[in-house]
Amino acid sequence: MLPSVSSPRAAQKGFTGMQVLLLLLVTVIITVGVSFLVIRTYIFPKPLTPVTLNGKEAQKLEIKLQQLGWQGGSQTHAKSTNQELTPEPYRESDAKRQVSFSEKEVNSIIGRSPDFAHRVAIDFSDNLASAKILVPIPQDFPIMAGEILRVNAGLDIHLDKNHRPVVALVGVSLMGVPIPNAWLGNMKNVNLVSEFGDRGFWNTFADGVEDIQIRDGELYIKLRQ
Template sequence: MMPPVIVFGRQQRGFTGMQVMLLLLAAVVLTAVVSFVVIRTYIFPKPLTPVKLNANETRVLDDKLQQLGWQVTPRTPPKNAESAELTPEPYREDPSKRQVTFSEKEVNAMIGRSPDFAKRVAIDFSNSLASAKVLVPIPADFPVMAGEILRVNAGLDIHLDAQRRPVVALVGVSLMGVPIPNAWLGNMKNVNLVSEFGDGGFWTTFADGVEDIQIRDGELYIKLRP
């Protein structure tokens, strides 16, 4: 018979029953917290908070919209408004009026003026990228998650090409945080919508009237052609 082999070293110890129970409890709590965050953020998100401007910010935004040709209904009509509108004056063009910059807050405030989009759409501006967060209600007769709210995120690349023509291209779309494959989007990712759908339609008219457009960090800059 071979003599017994004695191995010297640190004694191996396993987890005790109490440690195993604590680890299982921690795993259950962590899973519940993560599930709650995912459900509240992506599957059942809360309505977005509409952006509101103060009186001075509202006046500045209305001036910018009128500069681009939008008719803005004044909240409080000024005194003698009728006589002021009928005062004869010669026509003149101010080149500086063709340049308008909208802040991210102003754009979201414009969206907030619409009851249909006030709590469902939010816009973010970063360099050459406009991002949108949209809460889409699911129809009541839909077979899955009927009547619930679905969170969708999308990004648009907006800049000028080498010929100084506006480029508006879809960067991507995410559904509940999951990026949608390009094939499911009709292979429209990174396609210039201006050139793709620009045969005399909206995009052509838009491009013809814009001399410069830039998405900067927190703002949208537009310069119109003469």
């Protein structure tokens, strides 16, 4: 019986030298690309781009701010000053106690401050307010002096069963890495209003708010009488 002769294709096993070289080259390119993306995104992030509003959006925001007693730019301030000089009877309406700000409007307000315009961005989703903050490291700091540190944080904001505001820290991450609860003083998922509501800011805040909601892309607040 004659021995079987295998075909050249069947006898060939594994990769050729050229295929191995190409695989190594592709692996190096992917590794360099991923490393560059991680460094640019988390370790040395670019400054944030401030949010700007068009004319109609800016006018709508100014009306809301005036409703809260916040004067806007010079032109708006001049108009408001003229209106304030006109005597008129005092009135209260339930509609004026309700105000809502879109995510874009809140970020545009932040963008007015030179200190925060390129460093802070806010996101609204259901019951969650998230913040992206770029923190500059002091020049005299021993590590990464002068660089920018990326911090992300989330707050759970809603009303409890007693219609009292709940503001709780969901978490904080540093360069994309979540910080342990122990390092945050075990403050994760703790209602700041009930924890510190017996005095100071949180108590005043809770007493003055009848309703507060974080919706997808919107903050809604209704003040008490």
